Amino acid sequence: MFYRGKYADGGDGREMAPKRQRTVDPGCSFYGSPSSSFMYNPAPYGYVSQPPLPPPFPVVRLRGLPFDCTEADVAEFFHGLDIVDVLFVHKGGKFSGEAFCVLGYPLQVDYALQRNRQNIGRRYVEVFRSKRQDYYKAIANEVSDERGGSPRASRAKSYDEGKDSAEHTGVLRLRGLPFSATKDDIMDFFKDFVMSEDSIHIIMNLEGRPSGEAYVEFENADESKAAMAKDRMTLGNRYIELFPSSHSEMEDAISRGR
Structure with a gap:
């Protein structure tokens, strides 16, 4: 699975925050009185404050x-x-x-x-x-x-070959969607293809929350076959798996989530 985030490397939520810059009263006796020849300058010429560290990776x-x-x-x-x-x-x-x-x-x-x-x-x-x-x-x-040559890899290879040989009906199943994904996100994912919101069906689980799966209806079988080029590309931080499907499978999935 391929995902990306915008957080500091190695962050585990326990790092100390950057120390606050100390400020000292110029009149402090330690640095001399205001009339002293030595004066503390809290912001010397050319001083550049350090930007705050990015948050730890969650x-x-x-x-x-x-x-x-x-x-x-x-x-x-x-x-x-x-x-x-x-x-x-x-x-x-x-x-x-x-x-x-x-x-x-x-x-x-x-x-x-x-x-x-x-x-x-x-x-x-x-x-x-x-x-x-x-x-x-x-x-x-x-x-x-x-x-590599692990049994899991062999199963994955066999599964990919099955995808390539599967018959296309104009319907694709999407798996691995972010749970926050919307129909607009899916339309943007397939921006090279013509579709409407009505052709996108986000599947809910029994509790009525997104399951991470969706079905998309394309104009025809050739379009859905061409859309398979997007298999394992990313949507947000998630890579999306695509599978040839059918209208009957799509209807069954939609009814289970109702």
Whole structure:
């Protein structure tokens, strides 16, 4: 999975804030009286103040997740927080029970930590502070697995070949959408294609919240096949997977979310 953020490298929410510039009364006896030959100049010529550091990267690590855990489960676990990305960690081609969760704001990390040792299903989940470099290292490992010869990579390759050979009906399923994605965002993602808001269907889960999936109806099968060139391109901070679908599958998904 490929995601990006605009936060300081290595930030884990515990760095000391930059020290405030000390100001000293020029009349202080330590620096001499106003008539003294030595005078403290609080803002010497050419002094340039340092800009504030960017906020720490808002990511937490989860451990002890159920092995059938989904992104929607993690979003429900952190209900009320803005989820930018969920990256499940695999080892040897198998889900390790760990994940990284990128949040919308650094302040939300403290709220996420309050969910430590609460349950997803029958498993209690541990929540830890993490760092940007750990998150991106995990992404690199996932990419390496996909390029290597692991069973997981072989399944992924087979799945991609299935996408290429699938029959197109003019409908594509999108997976991995940001939970905050709107129809306008999806229209912008497919800006090279003609579509209306009515042709975009964002799928909701049973609680009435976005599931991270959507269906898009194109003018014809040739258009949907051409749109597959956008597979695994990014929308916001998320890379989006595209799958050939059908009107019946789309209607079933829409009805389940009602």
